Amino acid sequence: MTYQVFDTTLRDGGQREGISYSVADKLAVARLLDEFGVGFIEGGWPGAMPKDTEFFRRARTELALKHAVLVAFGATRKAGVDVAEDPQVQALLDAETPVVCVVAKSDIRHVERALRTTGEENLAMVRDTVAHLVANGRRAFVDCEHFFDGFRHDPEYTTSVVRAAFDAGAERVVMCDTNGGMLPSLVTAAINDVVRRAGVSPDSLGIHCQNDTSCAVANTIAAVEAGVKHFQCTANGYGERPGNADLFAVVANLQLKLGLKVLPDGCLEQATRVSNALAEIANIAPDTHQAYVGAAAFAHKAGLHASAIKVDPLLYNHVDPAVVGNDMRILVTEMAGRASIELKSRELGLDLAGHPETLTTVTQKVKDLEAGGWSFEAADASFELLVRGELPGEALVRPFTLESYRVQVEHREDGAVVSEATVKVRVRGERVIATAEGNGPVNALDEALRVALSKHYPQLRNFELADYKVRILEGSHGTGAITRVLLETTDGPREWTTVGVHENVVEASWHALTDALTYGLSRSTTRA
């Protein structure tokens, strides 16, 4: 029996605060999940959510899936209602998916206190709904909500829900850790127990874990090790509260650590790309520290062991980053040597191997700057500008040169706080003076600079400040403290980070701001 990789990014994952997919988003997400090779894509709750109804309608003509089938999600019939008369159940059939997954209460307390019906009626609701779906040619999966809490409280009742689902023709019964309170050893024990009580094979069961103990991935793995062959995940672990089991970590662990084949060939290598693309669509900043697919997942501080890492990367990486489509990243950090500067440059597409003198110059510059408090560890864009400024044949054009600026912040007698900046710059041979207000000194500078450059660089209007971090570094040898500014800028699809260091926070911000615009403009020019 093969593994069923069941993705619910579009249904349960959408519960995460702040996620709100359009129908076009949902179609794009489904295509990406299919490229990753999942077997089932739970697309939403037709009938209950108008957007989901529309998604399933458009999917019929607009989605051509290679690996996955679509799943409509819904609930068992209402208490006291004929299943054939229940519009919610009818909407599931109207979605015309080969598979339907219905959620059923399996904790008697929830049956009685939330659903306000009897245990017997709940069992009838499960039986009627599953039988009706099967009679209409659907494969039926049943999500047992609050399974583990219910099973602990009243194992007999929860087991009877499992039996009712199978008796009515369910293909899979899924144990849901809805509150997310389980640990791997508890999952293993519960599965062994329910298999014995229900008299079913573990490979007919499924698992769905929430991450409230920070163990959703491990709990899912534990279930598979106990014989379960169907697991429900969400991309990047999106979901309510601390989220769901992360699809990428679960699949990578099963394939790479336990040697189980759960995805078609060539799919695991898409993990990093698909993860980042899904984050873009969800409009959530990718988690740098995510296992396997995060930008820092295989990042090493260069320094002491740079040469050892270069020779023997597998002594330092738990898997080859390429198998999940990721890269080993070298952090340019204090005490950086030539090896790590070269590695880092290659990562950015700049070949320094053929330019030993440039490599020497850049290495020396980085060392000098780091001694002065600069740090390129989180500022790839500033680092790239530095290298490109030294590389022969690279025509790095600075979009403007500064003559002077002045920024003023006033707290007036009436309590109003006003910021104003004036910049004097040269843009393509022209001297421009511009003044603007802002909600703070850096914002005022940014605005004034945009006014000054807008004629020559209209694409500036797409650049937006995404994050701004300031850090005071302790001075050395009695000199004053210095300020380090990290600036994150975005133009929508891309984000880049620049750095500025100076004893004056405004001047440090100015450096980072200048780099941010230079980098963004040079990239948009290259593309044009």
Place this chain on the structure above:
Amino acid sequence: MTYQVFDTTLRDGGQREGISYSVADKLAVARLLDEFGVGFIEGGWPGAMPKDTEFFRRARTELALKHAVLVAFGATRKAGVDVAEDPQVQALLDAETPVVCVVAKSDIRHVERALRTTGEENLAMVRDTVAHLVANGRRAFVDCEHFFDGFRHDPEYTTSVVRAAFDAGAERVVMCDTNGGMLPSLVTAAINDVVRRAGVSPDSLGIHCQNDTSCAVANTIAAVEAGVKHFQCTANGYGERPGNADLFAVVANLQLKLGLKVLPDGCLEQATRVSNALAEIANIAPDTHQAYVGAAAFAHKAGLHASAIKVDPLLYNHVDPAVVGNDMRILVTEMAGRASIELKSRELGLDLAGHPETLTTVTQKVKDLEAGGWSFEAADASFELLVRGELPGEALVRPFTLESYRVQVEHREDGAVVSEATVKVRVRGERVIATAEGNGPVNALDEALRVALSKHYPQLRNFELADYKVRILEGSHGTGAITRVLLETTDGPREWTTVGVHENVVEASWHALTDALTYGLSRSTTRA
């Protein structure tokens, strides 16, 4: 045998990109970890890192820990060197901590390829170093680096490292999943195997997990279930790559799910507060979705089940949020609730129990301010001023009132950057205008204010800006981003932290600066 909760936020956690603690930061982190009740605080690598040497030096007089002991981290002696002649080992003794933790290679491939020495010499290095530490009165812990990879590759060699450490007098030998590639079932199997091969009891072993499979918490739990009684974690899971096992999730799981007592009474309830305060100090945005302590950890979408949740919250929460100091709500404020405001005030020596109306007013003020982006978790001084401003009978005298200020930063044609500030204030009935220059806008404001106040408050000259942190918070409902400034001030023996929030970084700094001087002056007046 009791559990050893070993925190390495200050050592291994500091490997996370972007974290850069000052010595004052490190002292503040240690105090918070002690409040959380950990037994061991690994403070850094004295000798190798000048800041860490300084931390241990200052800790001797400035840290009064209730629960924890300090641990100095280092490495075994160099190959081919007499341990008594190794300056790195001497620096460990010079740190004067009761416990020293040394890292040892335990994977023969790392011994031969990275360390470039023989397996025998590596064993001698472990024995010599441990024996030397013990002979000098230290408790010795040994971190076996790349333990699990090494054990899989050559179990005999790795086991011989474990034996060498114990033979020389090590109190604990810690199995480190340095590359982070383990799963719980693999951890269990390896521990059972090494216990048999080495002939040791599992309760003399320790565990240290990295999160590269997203299973660091579960792997740590699995080790404890296998009998291990010493576990190494970092607050919020900070660490390189995907990070380390999160202290808060590990401890909460052990206490609440497995019923093990690992913290002193009353400490687990500090989890959320300590987690957030540590994020502030690290200058990393708290992870909303973190298990147990995240703002969304017990957030429920108010909809279908709102009333059921209200009646029966434990049907929807895997634990009572209060046991980890968290709250069930959508917008969790960091210090919401009368109980915690009262507790916190008592901690600062202010009794609100006898003033229920004041408690109500303060609670409401804190809630309103937190909704606007303020955070008092790392700013005790500002919180104390707020409470004292409301307490009847407390004569909180503001040393001055502001009429207006103006700050200007100029980058001139010759490249010079000049900051100048003018303040107009009333001090004890007198109107004072003062102007000063500074190396940045906030410094200029600070200097101008000192000039204005110096006649009436000569003790101001002892106050010094120790640290300054800025964070941009995302705006809501289309308003602009707001800026939060944390200011740390010292007068030599004492340090205090204040906060300011405004869309303008200068105005936010002004708030924090005003609080800093008010707090410092009111304390020095009280003492005089």
